[in-house]
Amino acid sequence: MNISKAETEIYTELWESVPAYRRVSPGERYAELFHSIVNDSGATVLDAGCGAGQGILALSQLGYRMAGVDLVRTTLVAGAPQVPIICQSLWNDLKPAVYLISVEAPDIFRPDSVDYVYSCDVLEHLPEQFTMLAIQRMLEVAQKGVFISLMQQQEIYGSWVGRRLHLTVKPFIWWRDSMREIAEVVEARDVMANGIFYLRAK
Amino acid sequence: MSDMDMRVIVGLEMEGRLNTSDDDMLANIQSAIRRQHPQVRQQDPQDDRICLVGSGPSLKDTEGELVQLIREGAKLVTVNGAYHWCLQKNLKPSAQIVIDARAANARFVEPSVPGCIYILASQCHPRLWDAVEGRENVWIFHTINADNAAKTMLDEFYMGHWHGVVGGTTVATRAMVVLRMLGYLRFDLFGIDSCVMGDQHHIVPQPENDHDKFYQLKVGPTAHPELSRIFTVTGWHCKQLEDMLQFMRVNGDQILCNVHGDGLIAYAVNTGADLAIDDV
Numbered sequence: 001m002n003i004s005k006a007e008t009e010i011y012t013e014l015w016e017s018v019p020a021y022r023r024v025s026p027g028e029r030y031a032e033l034f035h036s037i038v039n040d041s042g043a044t045v046l047d048a049g050c051g052a053g054q055g056i057l058a059l060s061q062l063g064y065r066m067a068g069v070d071l072v073r074t075t076l077v078a079g080a081p082q083v084p085i086i087c088q089s090l091w092n093d094l095k096p097a098v099y100l101i102s103v104e105a106p107d108i109f110r111p112d113s114v115d116y117v118y119s120c121d122v123l124e125h126l127p128e129q130f131t132m133l134a135i136q137r138m139l140e141v142a143q144k145g146v147f148i149s150l151m152q153q154q155e156i157y158g159s160w161v162g163r164r165l166h167l168t169v170k171p172f173i174w175w176r177d178s179m180r181e182i183a184e185v186v187e188a189r190d191v192m193a194n195g196i197f198y199l200r201a202k
Numbered sequence: 203m204s205d206m207d208m209r210v211i212v213g214l215e216m217e218g219r220l221n222t223s224d225d226d227m228l229a230n231i232q233s234a235i236r237r238q239h240p241q242v243r244q245q246d247p248q249d250d251r252i253c254l255v256g257s258g259p260s261l262k263d264t265e266g267e268l269v270q271l272i273r274e275g276a277k278l279v280t281v282n283g284a285y286h287w288c289l290q291k292n293l294k295p296s297a298q299i300v301i302d303a304r305a306a307n308a309r310f311v312e313p314s315v316p317g318c319i320y321i322l323a324s325q326c327h328p329r330l331w332d333a334v335e336g337r338e339n340v341w342i343f344h345t346i347n348a349d350n351a352a353k354t355m356l357d358e359f360y361m362g363h364w365h366g367v368v369g370g371t372t373v374a375t376r377a378m379v380v381l382r383m384l385g386y387l388r389f390d391l392f393g394i395d396s397c398v399m400g401d402q403h404h405i406v407p408q409p410e411n412d413h414d415k416f417y418q419l420k421v422g423p424t425a426h427p428e429l430s431r432i433f434t435v436t437g438w439h440c441k442q443l444e445d446m447l448q449f450m451r452v453n454g455d456q457i458l459c460n461v462h463g464d465g466l467i468a469y470a471v472n473t474g475a476d477l478a479i480d481d482v
Contacts (some may be wrong), residue, residue: 005230033361172240173339191363
């Protein structure tokens with residue numbers, strides 16, 4: 001079984017058949033926090049796991065110049081700006097995606113990197129063996145930093161597609177210490193159900 | 203519950219006060235929450251029996267009981283200087299809990315014990331947090347309530363997702379609340395006496411308390427004055443007694459608690475003492 005293909009099928013079904021899933025938006029919830037940490041309006045940001053684009057919309061309104069990458073392309077929420085979005089799994093090399101984004105919007109994006117990667121409630125959806133690889137991929141294209149939020153408990157929408165969606169449910173310490181192996185963990189906040197991290201390349 | 207309902211011993215009117223300024227406390231919290239430790243949170247009920255060990259003088263008389271319970275599988279949780287006393291007795295703490303905000307308390311987390319979980323209040327001094335830096339299991343909790351000045355800071359940092367651990371002025375009572383939050387229901391208290399025994403206020407040196415003023419306190423159950431006893435206490439002993447009895451009144455139907463030794467708290471719990479006559 002091709003893991004990327006199987007995951008793509010599950011999330012395609014979910015986006016198409018469960019409207020409520022579209023309304024869940026950690027990307028929107030953490031936009032202000034991201035801004036308070038980096039305070040860098042005008043910077044380029046790749047929303048890794050952008051979903052229906054609520055995070056793209058929220059960060060655009062704060063002045064960030066956005067692009068997205070996700071396993072599945074879905075309809076963006078009303079009001080979300082039309083920005084470059086590339087379909088691929090996050091554990092694959094993100095440099096080709098960043099290059100394609102720069103081709104689509106050459107006045108905004110550099111061909112080899114973005115300023116920040118912003119990834120909200122995405123990593124826990126990945127198979128455990130790919131989580132740190134995905135973070136490494138983000139660090140490789142983020143010139144300034146990587147913002148990550150993730151859930152530390154199971155979710156409820158998987159029942160609609162017959163499988164739990166959070167494939168990596170780990171405690172805060174596991175995430176923090178794993179990230180410390182591959183990155184400089186500038187911020188780590190345990191906010192109970194969620195963990196919030198801000199990383200820089202070592 | 204009204205203040206009158208919460209009064210557990212008639213004749214004791216106590217008010218707790220912090221041993222550190224508000225500014226120092228806020229600075230400590232500001233520093234601690236940025237150190238990337240997980241927060242203590244509500245856990246499912248646990249079956250384990252907890253031996254919660256303080257450094258009261260009755261420890262020397264109850265060491266055998268403590269060792270026996272640990273041999274039977276109870277988990278050893280220490281507070282403050284009891285950590286050192288247990289290590290001297292070759293008893294390995296599963297957890298050490300500290301809440302005091304003064305810098306000198308950094309000694310209570312040294313030496314590092316592999317496998318021990320350090321559960322520290324966010325108000326603890328940065329020197330203490332420095333001491334536990336890099337250890338495997340360090341957890342933070344917040345000994346504050348809704349009207350505390352640190353609330354805004356915690357709300358902002360944790361986006362409203364934090365729990366205050368209320369209950370009492372000393373580490374012993376707060377430790378029980380933390381352990382209850384972690385799901386533990388069965389407690390055996392050792393070295394939590396709330397009184398001076400002989401000339402000792404603690405079983406290990408604790409110079410911070412060497413100049414405390416002593417009082418004689420006569421305590422007993424109203425219905426049985428013949429059971430009254432006189433204890434030598436300090437002000438914080440009295441407050442801790444009140445805090446502990448209030449905790450048991452509020453949470454008594456949720457926990458099993460045995461108080462070991464011949465200290466004031468053990469006496470008050472065992473006799474149902476409800477009357478204190480100060481300064482006999």
